[in-house]
Amino acid sequence: MEKETFDAIVIGAGHNGMALSTYLGKSGWRVLVVERRLEEGGGLSTEHYTRPGFLHNLHSNYHTFVGLCPVYDDLELIGEDGVSYVQPPVQMGSIYEDGTALTIHTDMEKTHASMSRFSTKDADTFMRLYKEVKGFQDLMISTLMYAPPIDVNDITRALSTWKLEQRTEFFRAQLRGMSINDFLNKHFENEKIKAMLAFHAGVCGYYTDLVGLAISFPFMLGKIDNWQISLGGSHRLAHVLWRQMRRNNVTLLPASPVEKILVEGGQAKGVLLTDGREYYADKLVASSVDLNQTFNKFLSPEDVPEETQKIVSEYKYQDGSLFSVHLALHKIPTYKAASFDPDINKAWVLNIGYESLADFENDWKAIRNNQPPEHPRLNVAVNSMFDPTDAPDDKATGLIRVFAPYEIGEQGSGGWESIKDVYMHRCIRKWQEYCEDFTYDDILQAKPYTPLDISSKLTNMVRGDWMVGQIADNNLLSNRPDAKMSQYRTPVKGLYLCGSCTHPHGFITFGPGYNALQVIADDFDLEKWWVDI
Ligand SMILES: Cc1cc2nc3c(=O)[nH]c(=O)nc-3n(C[C@H](O)[C@H](O)[C@H](O)COP(=O)(O)OP(=O)(O)OC[C@H]3O[C@@H](n4cnc5c(N)ncnc54)[C@H](O)[C@@H]3O)c2cc1C
Numbered sequence: 001m002e003k004e005t006f007d008a009i010v011i012g013a014g015h016n017g018m019a020l021s022t023y024l025g026k027s028g029w030r031v032l033v034v035e036r037r038l039e040e041g042g043g044l045s046t047e048h049y050t051r052p053g054f055l056h057n058l059h060s061n062y063h064t065f066v067g068l069c070p071v072y073d074d075l076e077l078i079g080e081d082g083v084s085y086v087q088p089p090v091q092m093g094s095i096y097e098d099g100t101a102l103t104i105h106t107d108m109e110k111t112h113a114s115m116s117r118f119s120t121k122d123a124d125t126f127m128r129l130y131k132e133v134k135g136f137q138d139l140m141i142s143t144l145m146y147a148p149p150i151d152v153n154d155i156t157r158a159l160s161t162w163k164l165e166q167r168t169e170f171f172r173a174q175l176r177g178m179s180i181n182d183f184l185n186k187h188f189e190n191e192k193i194k195a196m197l198a199f200h201a202g203v204c205g206y207y208t209d210l211v212g213l214a215i216s217f218p219f220m221l222g223k224i225d226n227w228q229i230s231l232g233g234s235h236r237l238a239h240v241l242w243r244q245m246r247r248n249n250v251t252l253l254p255a256s257p258v259e260k261i262l263v264e265g266g267q268a269k270g271v272l273l274t275d276g277r278e279y280y281a282d283k284l285v286a287s288s289v290d291l292n293q294t295f296n297k298f299l300s301p302e303d304v305p306e307e308t309q310k311i312v313s314e315y316k317y318q319d320g321s322l323f324s325v326h327l328a329l330h331k332i333p334t335y336k337a338a339s340f341d342p343d344i345n346k347a348w349v350l351n352i353g354y355e356s357l358a359d360f361e362n363d364w365k366a367i368r369n370n371q372p373p374e375h376p377r378l379n380v381a382v383n384s385m386f387d388p389t390d391a392p393d394d395k396a397t398g399l400i401r402v403f404a405p406y407e408i409g410e411q412g413s414g415g416w417e418s419i420k421d422v423y424m425h426r427c428i429r430k431w432q433e434y435c436e437d438f439t440y441d442d443i444l445q446a447k448p449y450t451p452l453d454i455s456s457k458l459t460n461m462v463r464g465d466w467m468v469g470q471i472a473d474n475n476l477l478s479n480r481p482d483a484k485m486s487q488y489r490t491p492v493k494g495l496y497l498c499g500s501c502t503h504p505h506g507f508i509t510f511g512p513g514y515n516a517l518q519v520i521a522d523d524f525d526l527e528k529w530w531v532d533i
Pocket of ligand 1: 011012013014015016017034035036037040041042043044058059060061062063064256257258259288289293322324454457458459460461466467468498499500501505506507508509512
C-alpha cells in the first residue's frame with residue numbers, strides 16, 4: 001500500500017483548497033491536495049455541456065472580488081498566461097413587464113441617470129449610499145473579509161467608540177435587526193428599483209427576507225459594479241491555480257475521494273482514500289469540504305466531541321438552490337425594452353421577472369414549500385457578448401438561472417428528473433416573451449442543470465447549497481460555522497477548515513482559504529511573505 005508523507009494535506013481542489021495549498025507550497029511546505037473529481041476547480045467548472053465549442057459555466061459564472069481580493073496578486077493569477085477578466089460596462093439590468101428597463105453601469109453617472117427615470121429621489125439615495133460604501137470599502141475588505149472573523153459585538157463596540165457610527169448609517173447596530181427588504185423599504189420608494197437591488201442580493205446568495213442580513217448590504221452595494229467574467233470560462237481560473245500549485249511544489253491527486261481522516265493520539269495525521277491509498281501529513285490536514293463529510297463521514301465519532309457532532313447535525317443549509325438552463329444559440333437575443341433603454345441590450349446580469357419585493361417573497365415561500373416557482377423569474381446572461389471565445393463563430397452561449405428548491409414536493413430531489421425538461425421550456429418561453437424575435441429556431445440546443453445535478457457533482461454542496469451553509473445572521477462572521485470553529489481550527493488537533501462553511505461563506509472570493517492561511521501561519525510560525533492588507 002502506498003504511504004507518503006507531506007507537510008500538509010488539503011481535502012478538495014476548489015478555489016479555496018487550491019489557493020491555500022499554493023500559499024503553503026510557496027512557503028516551502030510539501031503539500032498534497034486530494035480531489036474527489038477528475039477535474040479540479042469545484043465551483044470553477046466549464047464544460048461543453050450542450051455542444052462541442054460552446055463553453056458553459058455549470059457553477060460560478062459571475063466573479064466579483066477580482067481586483068479587491070489579495071490572492072490574485074499574491075499567487076500571480078492575472079496576466080499574460082493567467083486569467084483575463086472583463087468587466088462589462090453595463091453590468092446588470094432589469095426588464096419589466098411594462099417594457100421599461102433599468103441598467104446598472106460601471107459608470108455610476110449612467111446608473112444614476114437610469115434610476116432617475118424611475119425615481120430621482122431613489123437615484124440620489126442610491127448614489128449617496130454607494131459613495132458612502134466606497135469610502136470605507138478598503139477597511140471592510142481588510143478587516144471583515146480577508147481576515148479571520150471578529151465578533152460582531154466587538155465590531156459594533158469599536159465603531160461606536162471611534163464614533164464611526166455617526167459617519168455612515170451602514171455602521172449602525174440597528175441593521176442587525178433588519179432584513180434586506182426592511183432596508184430597501186426604509187430607503188427606497190420605487191418598487192422596480194427595490195426589485196433591482198434585491199435581485200443583486202439574490203445573485204449574491206442572500207435571501208432578502210432573513211432578519212439580520214441588512215448588515216451585509218453595504219458590501220453588496222459596494223460591488224454592484226464589480227461583476228466580472230473570466231475569458232475562456234470560469235474553469236480558466238482553476239487551470240491557472242493548478243499551474244501555480246505545480247510550480248510551488250504542490251501535488252494534486254484527482255479522482256481521489258477521501259474516505260477517512262486518519263487520527264492518531266487525537267491528532268489528524270493523514271487521509272485514507274476510498275481506493276485504500278493512505279497519505280500522511282506531519283503538520284496538518286485542512287478540509288475545504290462541508291462539515292457533514294468532514295466530521296460525520298471522515299472522522300469516527302470517538303474523535304469528535306459530542307458538542308461538535310451536535311453542531312454538525314443541526315447545521316443549516318440555504319433554503320433553496322439554483323436551477324439552470326444552458327443554451328447553445330444561433331444569435332444573441334435583443335430585447336423589446338431596448339426602445340425604452342437601448343443599453344439593456346448590452347447588459348450582462350439580467351433580471352427578467354422580478355418587479356417588486358413581493359415577487360421575491362412569493363418565490364422564497366414557494367421554495368421553502370419545496371415548489372419551484374410556478375412562473376419562473378429569471379437571471380439571464382449571454383457571456384458571448386463579452387467573450388467571443390465561448391462559442392463558435394456567429395454563435396452564442398446563453399445561461400438562465402432560477403432560484404429553486406432542492407426537493408420537489410413529496411418526490412424529494414429526485415423529482416427534478418421528471419420535471420426538469422418541462423421547467424426548462426417554461427424558463428425559455430419566459431425569456432422569449434421579453435425578446436425581440438427570438439424563437440426556438442434560434443436555439444441549437446438547451447439543456448437543464450438541476451439542484452440535484454449540483455449535489456451529485458459537488459458532494460460538498462449538500463442539498464445543492466452553493467453557499468455551503470446557510471447565509472443567516474447566526475451563521476456569519478465569528479458564528480460561521482459556529483463560535484468555536486470560526487477561527488478555522490477544529491477540536492481535532494491538526495485539523496483545519498478552509499472551505500465555504502467558514503467565513504465569509506460560498507462564492508468565488510478565496511476568503512475561507514486565505515483566512516485559514518493566516519491562522520495556520522500563526523500556529524506554525526510561517527513567515528507571511530504575502531501582501532499584508
Ligand atoms: C449553479 C451554481 C452557480 C453558482 N454561481 C456562482 C457565481 O456566479 N459566482 C460565484 O462567485 N459563485 C457561484 N457559485 C458558488 C461557488 O461555486 C461556490 O460557493 C464555491 O465554489 C465554493 O468554493 P470552495 O472552494 O469552498 O468549494 P468547492 O468549489 O465546492 O470545492 C470543493 C472541492 O472539494 C471536492 N470534494 C468534495 N468531497 C470530497 C471528498 N470526499 N474528497 C475529496 N474531495 C472532495 C469537490 O469535488 C470540490 O472540487 C455557484 C455555484 C453553483 C452550484
